[in-house]
Amino acid sequence: GQQVMQIPQYQHVQEGEDFTTYCNSSTTLSNIQWYKQRPGGHPVFLIQLVKSGEVKKQKRLTFQFGEAKKNSSLHITATQTTDVGTYFCAGPSNAGNMLTFGGGTRLMVKP
Amino acid sequence: NAGVTQTPKFRVLKTGQSMTLLCAQDMNHEYMYWYRQDPGMGLRLIHYSVGEGTTAKGEVPDGYNVSRLKKQNFLLGLESAAPSQTSVYFCASSYVGIMQPQHFGDGTRLSIL
Numbered sequence: 258g259q260q261v262m263q264i265p266q267y268q269h270v271q272e273g274e275d276f277t278t279y280c281n282s283s284t285t286l287s288n289i290q291w292y293k294q295r296p297g298g299h300p301v302f303l304i305q306l307v308k309s310g311e312v313k314k315q316k317r318l319t320f321q322f323g324e325a326k327k328n329s330s331l332h333i334t335a336t337q338t339t340d341v342g343t344y345f346c347a348g349p350s351n352a353g354n355m356l357t358f359g360g361g362t363r364l365m366v367k368p
Numbered sequence: 369n370a371g372v373t374q375t376p377k378f379r380v381l382k383t384g385q386s387m388t389l390l391c392a393q394d395m396n397h398e399y400m401y402w403y404r405q406d407p408g409m410g411l412r413l414i415h416y417s418v419g420e421g422t423t424a425k426g427e428v429p430d431g432y433n434v435s436r437l438k439k440q441n442f443l444l445g446l447e448s449a450a451p452s453q454t455s456v457y458f459c460a461s462s463y464v465g466i467m468q469p470q471h472f473g474d475g476t477r478l479s480i481l
Contacts, residue, residue, distance in 0.1 A: 263410075266408065287467075288467055290469065298474075299458060299472040299473060299474050299475055300411065300458070300460075300470075300472045301472070302469035302470060302471070305467070305469065345410060345411065347411075349466055349467070353466070354424070354466065355401075355413050355416060355426055355427070355466060356413070356466050356470070357427075358410040358411040358412070359410055360408060360409060360410040361410050
């Protein structure tokens with residue numbers, strides 16, 4: 258079945274450094290969503306990408322959807338301690354009836 | 369505006385006991401979902417519902433049952449709890465369609481001894 262893989266699993270950065278997490282699917286996705294989960298919290302929707310090659314920005318966060326719609330990335334410029342958490346990507350299953358979540362990338366920021 | 373509310377927040381069960389987790393949403397969403405989250409494994413869908421009176425199996429439905437008698441409520445039941453069901457359970461809701469953003473509750477941390 259369809260799988261969504263994320264790398265890296267963990268990332269430690271110094272505050273002010275950049276951070277990138279990558280999401281790869283075994284199949285072409287109609288769309289991809291990104292969520293953030295703070296430690297001890299619940300996932301919160303960040304953004305959805307639909308078009309091939311799409312790039313969207315939210316302040317210091319840049320989201321990209323690959324040309325083949327099989328991969329996506331989230332880049333954070335100049336990380337802050339408020340960026341700490343786990344970032345998940347999610348794409349539709351092959352049957353299109355549910356979201357399949359990646360395993361997440363846990364970001365830790367040292368002040 | 370409470371959003372998605374889950375009760376209880378924590379629970380400890382003994383193997384073989386049963387319990388029901390309650391999820392309530394006040395956003396008039398049609399779709400509701402139950403996920404479990406285990407360390408390093410992301411979120412896995414247990415069951416979902418596309419409207420009042422409907423339920424469907426997700427990725428990991430075994431050992432769980434659900435009911436959606438009212439649009440705003442989605443119940444998750446464990447008939448005979450097993451240690452493998454120790455996890456954090458999240459309920460979510462959305463407007464019609466899986467392309468819609470999902471809104472999550474705060475989660476229920478369940479331990480089964």
